[in-house]
Amino acid sequence: MAPLNVSMSSKFTQIPPISSTKPLFTLTNPLVSFPGHSSPQLLKCQIKSQENFLFSLCESVTKTSFLALVSASLFFVDPALAFKGGGPYGSEVTRGQDLTGKDFSGKTLIKQDFKTSILRQANFKGAKLLGASFFDADLTGADLSDADLRSADFSLANVTKANLSNANLEGALATGNTSFRGSNITGADFTDVPLRDDQRGYLCKVADGVNPTTGNATRDTLLCN
Incomplete structure (x- = not known):
């Protein structure tokens, strides 16, 4: 995008007393050069009274010039707002958020980033979460x-008292202090999930069922004796 060149030559009238209803000051003869225009466009802006502080663009600003000003202003938006409403893997920002009780059931959230988020009682029933990160x-x-x-990555995650029935966790990561204590794992497939010995031992005590998608018995995928 071509740069927006602004040269300002302004005269300011004396600021009147607070009680005055006249404009605080008038900005006259600022020259604004827009791409595609052979000559600068005259822009007159006026700051209204102290009571309302309304700003207005005068009639001399053409529609094209106004659109150019809006486009240029995008470069000055706070960078922190740039990701509002859009994350790297989906339509929403889900990393480091409090998403307690949020309904994600049936959604396609492949590689979605849920790192460090609070997802207590969240609903992921039937969701496609291949490669999603639930780190911490x-x-x-x-x-x-x-x-x-x-x-999916469950490293350091707290997955206690969760419902994992009939879930397919093939190749998922569960390193560090990941805990599945109190969770329902009936029909879950833990094939190639690297579990700590204490977690594997606990899950084998409650393991039951066969995963309806893979046909694998939960106890077999956990390598239970």
């Missing part, structure tokens, strides 16, 4: 039943 997330009481969690 709190999934206490979350519903992950029937979810496709292949290659």
Whole structure:
């Protein structure tokens, strides 16, 4: 985008007393050069009274010039707002957020980033979460039943009292202090999930069922004796 060149030559009238209803000051003869225009466009701006502080663009600004000003202003937006409403893997920002009780059921959230988010009682029933990251997330009481969690990252995550029935966790990561205590894992597939010995031992005590998608018995995928 061509640069917006602005040269200002302004005269300011004396600021009147607060009680005055006259304009605080008038900005006259600022020359604004817009791409595609052979000569500068005259822009007159006036700051209204102290009571309302309204700003107006005068009639001399053409529609094209106004659009150019709006486009140029985008370069001065706070960078922190640039990702509002859009994350790297989906339509929403979901990393480091409090998403307690949020409904993601049935959604396609492949490689979605939920790192460090609070997802207590969140509903992921039947969601496609291949490669999604739940690194250091709190999934206490979350519903992950029937979810496709292949290659998902549960490292350091709290997955206690969650519903993982019939979920497919093939190749998922569960390193560090990941905990599945109190979770329903009936029919879940833990094939190639690297579990700590204490977690594997605990899950084997409650393991039951066969995953309806892979046909694998939960106890077999956990390598239970």
